[in-house]
Every structure is written in structure tokens, then in C-alpha cells.
Amino acid sequence: MRVVVPFGADRPKTRLEPVLDAAERGAFARAMLRDVLSALDAADPLDREPTVLADAPVDIGARVTVDDRPLTDAVGAALPAAPDDDPVAVVMADLPLVTADALEGLFASAGDVALAPGRGGGTNALVARDPDVRVDYHGASIRDHRRLARAAGLDWSEVDSYRLATDVDEPADLAEVLLHAPPESASRAWLDAAGFELALTGGRTGVTRE
């Protein structure tokens, strides 16, 4: 199995602008990417050196392919093209809660295509085992990916994981990192150093910054 980790290096995490400046968004996005790569490295079996698929060069100590096309096109080009091609796992770079266990659940999933939904209609990870798998990351992609699998006559499964479902796009998502990231998490360490703390405000837990 090949593993591809798409990473927006050009203008990372713009929806975190209310709480992080541009340099901080870049540093935090790289911390999340490091956490995903660490979890991939810890997942068993280990024959899956990942490729970071970035829209601009990034220095992260991993194999990087730069492809500045839209995500749908760049990921589409990385999927299996022929029946004998290795399966391909696509794991987003903004999943700082992810663990080796959660990834192993993804890799062990059934179907020509396995989909791990993200909050708000996204598709945070998938495994493509058939050359007819197609991706479309516009809009509510999980719905499109089901539709595309159905249209191609493929078997598909869904992976039920909160750790895979929790991508970090908006300020409220930072609370999830403080609550659930593994102890060794670079993302959590970065937020701690930047002065973020949990804020208990009646409803769901948010964050404050010192």
C-alpha cells in the first residue's frame, strides 16, 4: 500500500486566521503534518513510507511531491491507475488526533474503497483499491465519494473513527487537540507553547489564548 498525505503548504489553515497569524498558521500546520507522519510511522506494518503531496515545497523530513493543481486533481493522479497497482491510502495532514491504532483501522477496512468521514461532510482519509476509484474534494465530499463509488459499481465501506474525523480548520477545533491529542503530539506542544488553554463556556469547550 502506498500512502499519500496531501498538505496545503501554500496558504495553510486560513480559517484559523482569527487566532493565528500567517507564520503561526504555517508552523502549526507543519506540526499537525509531523503528527500524522509520526502516527503513520508507528502504524504496523511499516511498509508504507508516505509521500507528502504538497501544493508548494515544504521541508518536513519526508518524501515530498509538489503538485500545485487543485486537491481533487492532485490526489486523483496519485490513485491506482491499473488493476495491478498497489492500493493507495490518502490521509489528510490536519488530523492531529490520529494514532497508529486509528490508521490501522483504516488500512484494515474492507471494500474497493474505504472512506473515513470528517466533520462537516469532508473525507479525511480513504483507501483506494481499484483503478475505478475517483475523488472529488469539492463541497460535501463524503457524499460525492459515496455517489462516485456507487456509479462505478464499487463496494465501499466507511471507517468509524473520531480521531480520523477530527480535522482542524476552525478555532473551536483547537480544543479537540488540547483534549485528545496523544501525549507526544507536536501540535499539542505547539498550542501549549503559544499559550492556548481550554475555555469552559457552558456549551462545548473552546479555547482561549493568554
Next chain:
Amino acid sequence: MRVVVPFGADRPKTRLEPVLDAAERGAFARAMLRDVLSALDAADPLDREPTVLADAPVDIGARVTVDDRPLTDAVGAALPAAPDDDPVAVVMADLPLVTADALEGLFASAGDVALAPGRGGGTNALVARDPDVRVDYHGASIRDHRRLARAAGLDWSEVDSYRLATDVDEPADLAEVLLHAPPESASRAWLDAAGFELALTGGRTGVTRE
């Protein structure tokens, strides 16, 4: 194993006020409760007729215990009190994405206490297998439940399930129902009948109402 489903019947789902009036919030909360009870009924093994633990009377076609104390006290009184007591699962009533599979993962979890986190620091389900398990549903309860387990010297585990993690409290959460509820879902049918549809708005998918 006993199963307890806490249900706020008195003033259900107040944070949905921007999109649902009081009668609608009550009807939708009951639809979600029915979905949770249906998933419990479908989960194997079937020796777990649940008790709805409500803060006011509710007619739902299930065994109901009314306890109008705060949630922490009402659930605390339902937990195992002696070493020989059956384990107790506590499953919240606002989890319309839940399936029998997700519940079986909860029931099969390890530890004196197993915790299924909810988005924003909540604890959406747990299994208590020891009389020293305590609950505290104020604030970021998942953090408190870890702390209480540690303080009592208990082994605990966490259950990684998006379906268990997705409680419905706020309007944006309704999109998750439309995207992910099982086909037979009463909650989804209710939202469909009330005119809710997915709204694709750049970031995460939300809802609109006709």
C-alpha cells in the same frame, strides 16, 4: 450489563432554538432518542433492555425512570454500587448517528471504565464495570472522567467512534444527521419532513430550512 439512556425531557435541546421552536425541539429530541433505542435493540447480544433516565415523564415505548436531579447525580445513582453489580453502560440520547456496530464496540471495550468522547469535551457514552467509577458531567467531562478514573486507581480505555462522538446540540450538528444517519433513522426522517437540507457554503457543510 445494564444500559441507561439519560434524556433531557424537561427543556430539550435549547441550543437548537435558532432553527427549531420548543415543540419541534421536543419532537426532534424524541426522534433521536428513538434512534438510540433502536440501535441498542439491534446490538448483539440482546440482553440489554435499556432504561431511559429522564428528568421529566416521556412517552417513548420504553422503560423510563424519572429522576429530576442534575445529570451527574442521576447517572451517578445508576452506576454499579457493589463489586458484584452488573456493569452499566450510559449512552446519551442525542446520538442519532449511532449504530449497533458502534454500540458493540463500546460494549466490547476494555477497562474498569470505558469512555467515548463527544465533540467539545463531552462524554457521550461510557461503560462502568467497577463500583469506584464516578461521573461528573459539568464542563469538559471527558477530562474529568479521566481524572476521576486515575484518582480511583482504575484502568480506563477510550472508544474511538465518530458515531458515538457526534451528539446533536447546535444547528451545524444537524448536517451530520443528514450526512451520516442510517437510512432508517427517525431523526433524519424528521429533519427531512421539517424541510432541512444540506447547505454547501465553502467551509463545513451546514443546513438550510425551506
